[in-house]
Amino acid sequence: MPIYRQIADVLEAEILESRDIGKPWSELALSSRFGVNRHTLRRAVDVLVSGGLVRRQRGVGIHVLPGAIDYKLSPATRFTMMIEDSGHSADTRILRKTVTCATDDIAQQLGLEAGDQMIAIEAVRSVDEQPFCVQSQFLPYAIVPYVAADYNEGSLHGFLADRGGIKLGRLGSMISTMLPDEGDAQLLRIDPSQPVLQVRSLNMDTATGRPVEYCVTRFRGDRLELRVQFPG
Amino acid sequence: MPIYRQIADVLEAEILESRDIGKPWSELALSSRFGVNRHTLRRAVDVLVSGGLVRRQRGVGIHVLPGAIDYKLSPATRFTMMIEDSGHSADTRILRKTVTCATDDIAQQLGLEAGDQMIAIEAVRSVDEQPFCVQSQFLPYAIVPYVAADYNEGSLHGFLADRGGIKLGRLGSMISTMLPDEGDAQLLRIDPSQPVLQVRSLNMDTATGRPVEYCVTRFRGDRLELRVQFPG
DNA sequence: CCTCATTTGTCCGTATGTATT
DNA sequence: CAATACATACGGACAAATGAG
Numbered sequence: 001m002p003i004y005r006q007i008a009d010v011l012e013a014e015i016l017e018s019r020d021i022g023k024p025w026s027e028l029a030l031s032s033r034f035g036v037n038r039h040t041l042r043r044a045v046d047v048l049v050s051g052g053l054v055r056r057q058r059g060v061g062i063h064v065l066p067g068a069i070d071y072k073l074s075p076a077t078r079f080t081m082m083i084e085d086s087g088h089s090a091d092t093r094i095l096r097k098t099v100t101c102a103t104d105d106i107a108q109q110l111g112l113e114a115g116d117q118m119i120a121i122e123a124v125r126s127v128d129e130q131p132f133c134v135q136s137q138f139l140p141y142a143i144v145p146y147v148a149a150d151y152n153e154g155s156l157h158g159f160l161a162d163r164g165g166i167k168l169g170r171l172g173s174m175i176s177t178m179l180p181d182e183g184d185a186q187l188l189r190i191d192p193s194q195p196v197l198q199v200r201s202l203n204m205d206t207a208t209g210r211p212v213e214y215c216v217t218r219f220r221g222d223r224l225e226l227r228v229q230f231p232g
Numbered sequence: 233m234p235i236y237r238q239i240a241d242v243l244e245a246e247i248l249e250s251r252d253i254g255k256p257w258s259e260l261a262l263s264s265r266f267g268v269n270r271h272t273l274r275r276a277v278d279v280l281v282s283g284g285l286v287r288r289q290r291g292v293g294i295h296v297l298p299g300a301i302d303y304k305l306s307p308a309t310r311f312t313m314m315i316e317d318s319g320h321s322a323d324t325r326i327l328r329k330t331v332t333c334a335t336d337d338i339a340q341q342l343g344l345e346a347g348d349q350m351i352a353i354e355a356v357r358s359v360d361e362q363p364f365c366v367q368s369q370f371l372p373y374a375i376v377p378y379v380a381a382d383y384n385e386g387s388l389h390g391f392l393a394d395r396g397g398i399k400l401g402r403l404g405s406m407i408s409t410m411l412p413d414e415g416d417a418q419l420l421r422i423d424p425s426q427p428v429l430q431v432r433s434l435n436m437d438t439a440t441g442r443p444v445e446y447c448v449t450r451f452r453g454d455r456l457e458l459r460v461q462f463p464g
Numbered sequence: 465c466c467t468c469a470t471t472t473g474t475c476c477g478t479a480t481g482t483a484t485t
Numbered sequence: 486c487a488a489t490a491c492a493t494a495c496g497g498a499c500a501a502a503t504g505a506g
Binding site: 039040059 | 495501
């Protein structure tokens with residue numbers, strides 16, 4: 001077995017055993033400890049990064065990620081989330097809120113004409129202080145203009161109910177998986193080699209049947225198991 | 233942009249444009265062509281490997297993988313599949329069919345006692361000659377012993393209906409994503425860096441309500457989008 | 465605001481081992 | 486056996502980001 005893999009095994013065992021999230025590690029210190037060249041140690045750390053156990057940060061060091069134990073040993077401890085319940089997280093950080101022309105794709109989803117304006121919201125939701133999902137939401141500006149002005153935190157669905165008396169209903173969702181782009185990986189604090197679970201869904205005003213929200217959510221794959229329940 | 237990424241972009245563009253699957257590439261030839269050190273070129277090829285575009289083989293070279301075009305250019309060509317419809321594929325290759333003691337996990341799912349026997353089936357389902365998913369199915373031997381003896385191909389659900397008069401119903405599914413282990417990656421003909429979508433589900437005999445099949449399916453993430461439809 | 469030490473990111477060079485043809 | 490090609494490991498050098506002061 002190559003040296004770099006032996007080192008990776010040792011480090012992985014240490015992480016899983018103690019999960020000591022203290023000061024970040026240093027390549028120089030580790031390479032000295034194992035008596036190998038820095039490049040060899042980097043190769044070992046590459047394995048851990050691919051395994052989602054650690055994260056590198058230039059100028060700082062190598063961070064041991066929390067939750068690593070859960071990921072490797074007990075997928076049963078993942079979060080379980082009903083699809084119907086998504087969008088109700090308490091801890092929400094809104095990154096961007098803009099009003100622009102709808103793209104063809106989204107216009108079609110929302111039943112808009114080309115050139116109609118839409119509200120685009122990008123948000124990160126966290127659980128236990130850890131990023132959990134990135135959400136891109138699109139709403140027709142003409143129907144809910146007050147969202148652009150006044151929605152700033154918490155549940156969008158709750159806001160729509162309080163402010164506009166709109167109750168949203170969901171017909172279905174499309175679920176897929178992919179590797180995250182660099183921006184999402186950074187927001188979710190995962191390595192770009194770790195997959196995300198994407199849920200696309202269209203929400204209607206239950207009163208009028210009009211599409212009001214098109215939502216694309218990317219969840220950390222290592223923290224989520226979606227539960228789909230059928231009637232009966 | 234670092235050199236290795238520029239090179240990766242050039243090579244990726246070439247692959248997507250012509251997909252010339254001829255002789256495998258050589259690191260030495262490529263590094264000479266781009267005028268960089270071999271290690272720098274290796275770093276560029278790492279990107280392509282992570283992207284599922286090429287495969288390395290020691291002593292041979294770097295192979296361009298077929299199907300790369302579909303993966304990168306047209307996510308729209310993914311299959312869309314209702315969860316309820318899974319398990320009905322026509323082209324099924326059964327890899328293993330064994331009768332053993334149920335593990336604790338599976339015994340609990342199927343409502344068996346520890347030590348009860350179960351049938352374990354491992355199969356690969358293909359669409360258009362391309363591997364589509366790997367399926368692990370577990371059934372209580374006491375209830376459907378004829379499966380161990382006579383089920384050899386096609387839809388298990390159809391076989392159960394024809395042979396035992398059992399109609400299966402599904403209550404729900406658990407959906408998650410992960411990187412495949414080496415065996416699954418090989419069966420699905422994808423690189424281990426490409427995520428799979430896993431659907432776990434428990435199927436009951438609609439007549440008696442007894443669990444009859446516990447099924448774990450790993451789909452190629454790049455070929456599947458699951459559609460979940462809600463009643464209404 | 466700037467400086468400085470620390471730390472990771474990138475690139476080069478060289479050598480040796482191992483698998484394939 | 487020999488040639489080719491990837492895999493691993495060592496070394497040095499500089500750039501870029503970060504945080505302390």
